Amino acid sequence: MCDKLPSVDDLVGRQAEFAAIGAALRRPDLAGALFIGDAGVGKSHLLHATLRHAEEAGFVTVSITGTRAxxxxxxxxxxxxxxxxxxxxxxxxxxxxxxLQERAGNRPLLLGLDDAHLLDEASAALAHQLANDLTAFVVGTIRAGEAPPEAISSLMKEGVAVRIPVEPLDAADLSTFAEVILGQPVSDDVAEQLFLRTLGNPLFAKELLLEARSSGVIVDRGGVFHVDGDLPAPSSLSQFVDARLAALGDVHQRAVSLVAIGGPLEIELLEQLVDPDALVELESARLLTADEHDDTLMVGFVHPVYADAARRAVGRLAARQMLRELADALDRRTPRRPQDVLRIATWRLDGGSLADPSLLAAATRIASSRNDFDLAERLGRAWFDQVADTPDGLRAACRVASAYIEQGEYGEAISILADPRVRREAAAPIDRLRGAVIEGGMTFWAFGKVAPAIEMLDAAAAELGGAHPLIDATKAAIWSAAGRPNEALALTPPGSPAATMPAGVASDLLALTTAGTPALALQRVGDHPEFVHTGGAIAAAAHAFALVETGRLRDATEFALDGWERAERAHDRHGCVAWAIALGWADLNAGRRRAAEQWFDRATTLAERSAAAVHGTRWALGGLLLSRAQDTDPSGALLVLDRLSGVPPHEARAHADLELRGRAWLRAVQGDVDGAVRELLDHADEATDRGRHASRVRYLIDVVRLNHPSEALAHLDSVPCVVDGELLPTLIDAIRAAATADAAGMAAVTDRLAELGFLGYAAEAATAAWTMVRDANGETRTVAQYARRAQELREGIDVHVTPVLAQARPEISLSRREREIAELVAEGRTSREVADELIIGVRTVESHLARVYVKLGVRSRTELADALGLLGAPT
Amino acid sequence: MRTLFDRLGGRSAITAVVDDFYDRLTRDPRVLHQFAEERLPSLRAAQVAWLTTAFGGAPGQPMADLAAAHRGLDITDDQVTAVLGHLEAALSDAGVEPELQRQAMSIVSRLWFARVF
Structure with missing residues (x-):
C-alpha cells in the first residue's frame, strides 16, 4: 500500500480547499464537509476531485445530485x-x-451531495442521518446565497459538518487555469481582460475563452493566445448563459427546456420527445451530459446554471404542456418504479391533466411512506376529488386524514372524513374500520375525550357486525392511556389477536405498569422484541416508564437517552417529546431536579408544534409542577399552573397523576398540609378503584412524606395492593415502616432505594429513619450513624428542601475544641502530635476524640475524615 | 449527545478491547512481525489513547499521525483487512452491540484510509 497519493493536478489554485477536506476527514468529531461558493466557482469540481482522490485512498464513494426539477x-x-x-x-x-453499508463493507464510505441546496427534503434528511450515524462521511456543495434544506444546514449548526468556503481564483491562478483549458498559455493582455470580466470565476472564464477561441477573438501566435480586439463583455455568468441558450435553434431549445422542466431524464424517455441528433449536438456543445445511474443513462445539464437559465426561459403555459408530454411518455414505460409513479403523478398534477385514480392512490402511499406528508396530502387530495363519491372515497379520505394528522392539522383531517360526498355504507369494511380507528384515535389523542372516542369505535364495530381486533386494540390503547387498566386489559387477553397488534402491545405495557405490575409489563413486551421499533413514540416511552416503575432507573435512563438520540436524528418531533418526558421522569426519581426540569422544559417547547400538542404539553408541565412544588418552590410552581391554565384539558391519565400530585404538594408548601393530604388520599382512592396501584402507591408515599403515615397505611390496607418489581414493594415497605415507627425497617428501605438509584426518596427515608431513632431516645452513637447516612444521601441529590428534609435537618454539633482536635486527627496526626500542638494532655485529646466518635457515629479515623467533610464549614 | 466513547462503556471498556485486540494481533502470523515484543506495552497504551480520542472521549484529533506512525512498515491491503477484522472481533467479544460496533469501525477505518489524503 502506498504511503502517498498522486496530487490532484487538474485543480488549479485549490490546494487550500483540498487540504481542508483532508483535514476534515481526519477529524473524528466530524462526519461531513460542505463546499460553499458562487455558481461556477468550481465547487462540483472540488467535490469530484475529492471523490476520485478518496477512491484511490481506499474509500468507497457514492454520489447523488440535487436538481431543481x-x-x-x-x-x-x-x-x-x-x-x-x-x-x-x-x-x-x-x-x-x-x-450503502453493504456496498462499503469494511471500507469507509464517502457520500457526495452535489448541489445539496437543491436536494428534496427526504433525501436531505437521509443524508443528515447517514452522517450522524456514521454510515458515511458526507461531502456536499452549496451555492452561496441559496437556502439548503434544514437537514443540511443543521449538519453545520450541530457541528457535524464543517464549511469550506470556495473563493474565486486570483489573477495568477486564473491565468494558469486558462492555460489548462486552452492547452497553451495566454498573453498578459488576455489574462488581464479575462480577470476583469470574470472576477476569477472559472466557469465564466472557461465559457468566455472557448467562445472567444471559436469566434476568433483570441488567436494562437507562436504557441501563446493573444487577443485580437476585446473579449466579449456580458455583465455576468448568467447573462452569458442566457445569450448562449437564446442562440439555439427551436429543436435544441425544446430539448433543453424538457430537461430543465423534468430532468435529469432517462435517455429513452427524452428520445421519444426530441430528435436524438439534437441531443448529440447539445452534448458536443457542452450543454447537456449523460451519466449512468443504476444501468440507466440519465441526461442532465453540465452545470446547474444552464438548468436555471433554461427554466427562466420557458413560459408557464409551455411548461405545463411539457409536463403533460413527459407524464404521457413516462406512463408508456414499463416496468414502473416507485420513483416513476411519483414523477408521473406530480407531473400530471403540475401539468393540469387528470391522473388515473389508481396511480394517484399508489403515489399517495409512496409519498406517505417516505414521510413527505405535504406531498401525500396534495396527491391524496387529487385522488379524493376524483373518487369521493365512489366506494374508494373513504379510503382516500383516510389517507389524506392521516397525512393531515401527521402534520398536526386535526381540523382538516376531520373535515375530509366528514365530507358529504363520502358514502360510508358503500365503502369496503376494512376502510370503514380504518376510518373509525382514525376518528376514534384522534378524538382521544388530539381532543382528549375518552367517552366519545370509545362510542365511535363501538358504533363502527357494531356496524361491521361485531368486535374486530384492530378496534379492540385501539380501544385498549385509549383505556390504558386514560388510566383504566382493567378495561384495557380485558380487551387484550394474552394470545388474542388484539394483544399482538402494536396498539395492543403498547396498551398492555402501559396498563400493566399503571396497574402496579411493571415487571410483568416488561415481560409481555419481551415477547414482542420488534415492538420497541414499531410501536411508536408513546409505546417506547411507556417502556421507559415501566423500567422506572420496576426500579431499573439506570436502564430506563440509558434506554430513553438512546431513544431521544434516535428521534432527534430522525427529526421525529413527536418522539422527542415522549423521550424528553421519560427522561425528566427518570431524573426526577433519581433526585436530579435541575436535569429533570430541563427535560420537562424541552418537552414543553417541542410539544407545542407536534401531533402531541395537548397531552404532551400537559404531561411535561405536570412534571415541572411536581418538581417545583416538591422542592418548596411555590412561586415557580404557580408559574407552571398559570401555563397549564392556557392548555386545553385532556383526559389522558399519565400527566394527570403528575399534575394532581403537583397541585397537592403546592397546597402543602403553601401551608395547608391537611388539605393536601386529603386531596392525595382522594386521588389514591380513585386510583385504587380504577386498579391503578402504581399511582396509588405514589400518592400514598406522598402522604407519608407529608408526615401522615398512619392515614397512608389505612388507605393501603383498605384494598389489597399487588405490586411487582423492586420499587413499588419497597415504597410499600416505607409506608409500613413510617406508620409503625420502625427505624430498622426504614433504614433497610433507605439502602434499597439508594441501591436502585432513587436518591431523592432514599434521602427522605434516611431522614425519617434518623428522626425515628432520635425520637425513640436511641443510643447516641446509633442516632449519629443514622444522621450521617441521611446527611450523606442529601449530598447526592439536588433536591434540598422538600418539606421532610426541611423540617428535619440532622444537626450534629461539635464544640470548638472537639472540632479542632477532630480535624487535626483527620489530617493524619497521632494523638501525641495533637496533644503537643495544642499543649494539652494526650488523655484529654483521646477523651475529646471519643466524644467526637460517638457524636458523629464513626469508628475509625478514615470514617472521621468523611464525616467531617459532610459536616461542612464550622458554624 | 453522548459520545461514542461513553456509549462503548468508557475507558475501562476501551482498555479491555485494546488488550484483546493486541492479543489477537500477536497471535496472527499475517501481522505479528509488525509488532516488536518490547514495544507492545507502549503500543497498547498509545492505542487506548488513540481510540479514546477517535471515539470522542478526549477532545481534538488523535494525537498520533497515522501516516507517520506507520511509515516504512510496508503494510499490505490484506494486513489492513486483518487488523480491522481483529478490532471488530474484539469489540464484538466485549459485547458491544452491532450498531455501535459498526459506528466504531466506521470511524477507525475512515481515519486510517484518510491518513494520506
Missing amino acids: LGDIPLAAFAALLPGRPAGDAGDLVQIRRA
Whole structure:
C-alpha cells in the first residue's frame, strides 16, 4: 500500500480547499464537509476531485445530485439506490441505508451531495442521518446565497459538518487555469481582460475563452493566445448563459427546456420527445451530459446554471404542456418504479391533466411512506376529488386524514372524513374500520375525550357486525392511556389477536405498569422484541416508564437517552417529546431536579408544534409542577399552573397523576398540609378503584412524606395492593415502616432505594429513619450513624428542601475544641502530635476524640475524615 | 449527545478491547512481525489513547499521525483487512452491540484510509 497519493493536478489554485477536506476527514468529531461558493466557482469540481482522490485512498464513494426539477419528489436524489419494486413502503430509508453499508463493507464510505441546496427534503434528511450515524462521511456543495434544506444546514449548526468556503481564483491562478483549458498559455493582455470580466470565476472564464477561441477573438501566435480586439463583455455568468441558450435553434431549445422542466431524464424517455441528433449536438456543445445511474443513462445539464437559465426561459403555459408530454411518455414505460409513479403523478398534477385514480392512490402511499406528508396530502387530495363519491372515497379520505394528522392539522383531517360526498355504507369494511380507528384515535389523542372516542369505535364495530381486533386494540390503547387498566386489559387477553397488534402491545405495557405490575409489563413486551421499533413514540416511552416503575432507573435512563438520540436524528418531533418526558421522569426519581426540569422544559417547547400538542404539553408541565412544588418552590410552581391554565384539558391519565400530585404538594408548601393530604388520599382512592396501584402507591408515599403515615397505611390496607418489581414493594415497605415507627425497617428501605438509584426518596427515608431513632431516645452513637447516612444521601441529590428534609435537618454539633482536635486527627496526626500542638494532655485529646466518635457515629479515623467533610464549614 | 466513547462503556471498556485486540494481533502470523515484543506495552497504551480520542472521549484529533506512525512498515491491503477484522472481533467479544460496533469501525477505518489524503 502506498504511503502517498498522486496530487490532484487538474485543480488549479485549490490546494487550500483540498487540504481542508483532508483535514476534515481526519477529524473524528466530524462526519461531513460542505463546499460553499458562487455558481461556477468550481465547487462540483472540488467535490469530484475529492471523490476520485478518496477512491484511490481506499474509500468507497457514492454520489447523488440535487436538481431543481426533482426537488419536490421525496428521495428523488437517492432513487438510483432503491431497488426497482412496484411500490414504496416504509422501508425505503432503511433499505438505502443498508444498501450503502453493504456496498462499503469494511471500507469507509464517502457520500457526495452535489448541489445539496437543491436536494428534496427526504433525501436531505437521509443524508443528515447517514452522517450522524456514521454510515458515511458526507461531502456536499452549496451555492452561496441559496437556502439548503434544514437537514443540511443543521449538519453545520450541530457541528457535524464543517464549511469550506470556495473563493474565486486570483489573477495568477486564473491565468494558469486558462492555460489548462486552452492547452497553451495566454498573453498578459488576455489574462488581464479575462480577470476583469470574470472576477476569477472559472466557469465564466472557461465559457468566455472557448467562445472567444471559436469566434476568433483570441488567436494562437507562436504557441501563446493573444487577443485580437476585446473579449466579449456580458455583465455576468448568467447573462452569458442566457445569450448562449437564446442562440439555439427551436429543436435544441425544446430539448433543453424538457430537461430543465423534468430532468435529469432517462435517455429513452427524452428520445421519444426530441430528435436524438439534437441531443448529440447539445452534448458536443457542452450543454447537456449523460451519466449512468443504476444501468440507466440519465441526461442532465453540465452545470446547474444552464438548468436555471433554461427554466427562466420557458413560459408557464409551455411548461405545463411539457409536463403533460413527459407524464404521457413516462406512463408508456414499463416496468414502473416507485420513483416513476411519483414523477408521473406530480407531473400530471403540475401539468393540469387528470391522473388515473389508481396511480394517484399508489403515489399517495409512496409519498406517505417516505414521510413527505405535504406531498401525500396534495396527491391524496387529487385522488379524493376524483373518487369521493365512489366506494374508494373513504379510503382516500383516510389517507389524506392521516397525512393531515401527521402534520398536526386535526381540523382538516376531520373535515375530509366528514365530507358529504363520502358514502360510508358503500365503502369496503376494512376502510370503514380504518376510518373509525382514525376518528376514534384522534378524538382521544388530539381532543382528549375518552367517552366519545370509545362510542365511535363501538358504533363502527357494531356496524361491521361485531368486535374486530384492530378496534379492540385501539380501544385498549385509549383505556390504558386514560388510566383504566382493567378495561384495557380485558380487551387484550394474552394470545388474542388484539394483544399482538402494536396498539395492543403498547396498551398492555402501559396498563400493566399503571396497574402496579411493571415487571410483568416488561415481560409481555419481551415477547414482542420488534415492538420497541414499531410501536411508536408513546409505546417506547411507556417502556421507559415501566423500567422506572420496576426500579431499573439506570436502564430506563440509558434506554430513553438512546431513544431521544434516535428521534432527534430522525427529526421525529413527536418522539422527542415522549423521550424528553421519560427522561425528566427518570431524573426526577433519581433526585436530579435541575436535569429533570430541563427535560420537562424541552418537552414543553417541542410539544407545542407536534401531533402531541395537548397531552404532551400537559404531561411535561405536570412534571415541572411536581418538581417545583416538591422542592418548596411555590412561586415557580404557580408559574407552571398559570401555563397549564392556557392548555386545553385532556383526559389522558399519565400527566394527570403528575399534575394532581403537583397541585397537592403546592397546597402543602403553601401551608395547608391537611388539605393536601386529603386531596392525595382522594386521588389514591380513585386510583385504587380504577386498579391503578402504581399511582396509588405514589400518592400514598406522598402522604407519608407529608408526615401522615398512619392515614397512608389505612388507605393501603383498605384494598389489597399487588405490586411487582423492586420499587413499588419497597415504597410499600416505607409506608409500613413510617406508620409503625420502625427505624430498622426504614433504614433497610433507605439502602434499597439508594441501591436502585432513587436518591431523592432514599434521602427522605434516611431522614425519617434518623428522626425515628432520635425520637425513640436511641443510643447516641446509633442516632449519629443514622444522621450521617441521611446527611450523606442529601449530598447526592439536588433536591434540598422538600418539606421532610426541611423540617428535619440532622444537626450534629461539635464544640470548638472537639472540632479542632477532630480535624487535626483527620489530617493524619497521632494523638501525641495533637496533644503537643495544642499543649494539652494526650488523655484529654483521646477523651475529646471519643466524644467526637460517638457524636458523629464513626469508628475509625478514615470514617472521621468523611464525616467531617459532610459536616461542612464550622458554624 | 453522548459520545461514542461513553456509549462503548468508557475507558475501562476501551482498555479491555485494546488488550484483546493486541492479543489477537500477536497471535496472527499475517501481522505479528509488525509488532516488536518490547514495544507492545507502549503500543497498547498509545492505542487506548488513540481510540479514546477517535471515539470522542478526549477532545481534538488523535494525537498520533497515522501516516507517520506507520511509515516504512510496508503494510499490505490484506494486513489492513486483518487488523480491522481483529478490532471488530474484539469489540464484538466485549459485547458491544452491532450498531455501535459498526459506528466504531466506521470511524477507525475512515481515519486510517484518510491518513494520506
